[in-house]
Amino acid sequence: MQNGSKPLLSVRNLKAYFFQDEGTVKAVDGATFDVHAGKTLGIVGESGCGKSVTAQSILRIVDQPGRIVEGEIVLRRADGREVELTGLHPDGKEIRDIRGADIGLVFQEPMTSFSPVHTVGSQIVEAVQLHMPVSAKEARARAIEALRSVGIPKPERRIDEYAFELSGGLRQRAMIAVALSCNPRLLIADEPTTAPDVTTQAQILDLLRDLQKQRGMAIMLITHNLGVIAEMADDVVVMYLGRVVEEGPVDDIFHSPKHPYTRALLTSIPSIESAPRVKLPTITGSIPHPYNRPTGCPFYPRCEQYMAGTCDKNEPALLAVSEKQKVSCFLFQK
Numbered sequence: 001m002q003n004g005s006k007p008l009l010s011v012r013n014l015k016a017y018f019f020q021d022e023g024t025v026k027a028v029d030g031a032t033f034d035v036h037a038g039k040t041l042g043i044v045g046e047s048g049c050g051k052s053v054t055a056q057s058i059l060r061i062v063d064q065p066g067r068i069v070e071g072e073i074v075l076r077r078a079d080g081r082e083v084e085l086t087g088l089h090p091d092g093k094e095i096r097d098i099r100g101a102d103i104g105l106v107f108q109e110p111m112t113s114f115s116p117v118h119t120v121g122s123q124i125v126e127a128v129q130l131h132m133p134v135s136a137k138e139a140r141a142r143a144i145e146a147l148r149s150v151g152i153p154k155p156e157r158r159i160d161e162y163a164f165e166l167s168g169g170l171r172q173r174a175m176i177a178v179a180l181s182c183n184p185r186l187l188i189a190d191e192p193t194t195a196p197d198v199t200t201q202a203q204i205l206d207l208l209r210d211l212q213k214q215r216g217m218a219i220m221l222i223t224h225n226l227g228v229i230a231e232m233a234d235d236v237v238v239m240y241l242g243r244v245v246e247e248g249p250v251d252d253i254f255h256s257p258k259h260p261y262t263r264a265l266l267t268s269i270p271s272i273e274s275a276p277r278v279k280l281p282t283i284t285g286s287i288p289h290p291y292n293r294p295t296g297c298p299f300y301p302r303c304e305q306y307m308a309g310t311c312d313k314n315e316p317a318l319l320a321v322s323e324k325q326k327v328s329c330f331l332f333q334k
Helices: 051-059 095-102 120-131 137-148 167-180 198-215 227-230 252-253 260-267
Strands: 009-020 023-034 040-042 066-076 082-084 103-106 188-189 218-223 235-240 243-249
Touching: 009 040, 009 188, 009 227, 023 040, 023 051, 023 066, 023 235, 040 227, 051 188, 051 218, 082 243, 095 103, 103 167, 103 243, 120 137, 120 167, 137 167, 167 188, 167 198, 167 260, 188 198, 198 218, 198 227, 218 227, 218 243, 227 252, 235 260
Parallel strands: 023 243, 040 218, 040 235, 103 188, 188 218
Antiparallel strands: 009 023, 009 066, 066 082, 235 243
């Protein structure tokens, strides 16, 4: 989607499956996208479409019985080396060096992501000392500065508090502080706006935008909220049932969506110009059961433009429909 410089992170045909007694769950089934330095890539889709597992695959933290079965994840490190992450052992030294130092992760739910028996500060100090040759005193100073950088008031006191002593918004900020404590070049933010109120959500988005501007880092923003994508992202990847169905610059996706799923998502957003007391359009049906995936295009059972004999029989490839926009749909394939 970007011309010129090589991407900071390149994902090609990523497949991550969960092998269970009841059957195989294809959580990610051939995802392909790039993340560029200093840019924000938004990954959007309904719950269960594989967004979080994609992030976990990049950091090699997919829980058992899940594993990456195919694909490439290439990271360009600060020294210019290209590292193929799927070839690294999940518990090996190199991937442990990359987690936190090169790639930071803001987990989806900070209350369950923080240890309840350790202070917030001790968890930041541990991350700093893991990646930097600093003393405990220096690490604590860095932790206080990390908390201050994300807008937490009185960080000298908050550093010794536990996660349950913080409000939802402060926990979210503290989780971002942990992720940014070692100055990563890529921040993966998994649903960072799950804060309890819209004011706090707006503050978190402003914080991420300011930190990105100050540090020049890339952000991979995972969310189901298209309003957040419109405000934050430079490029967008739309996922459905583990596959990328459309990708392109944010303006192209919002003003000229191609895939029926993307169009359905956008028409379901409430607008200030909408007539009062009129039901919003909805996407018919629901996401298929993981053990009963449809053949052909994964979206065809819910698609109003589905073509019998084509969509239910064959899988569409992700092909370019313009210079920057790609879509996986037979409506745009010759």
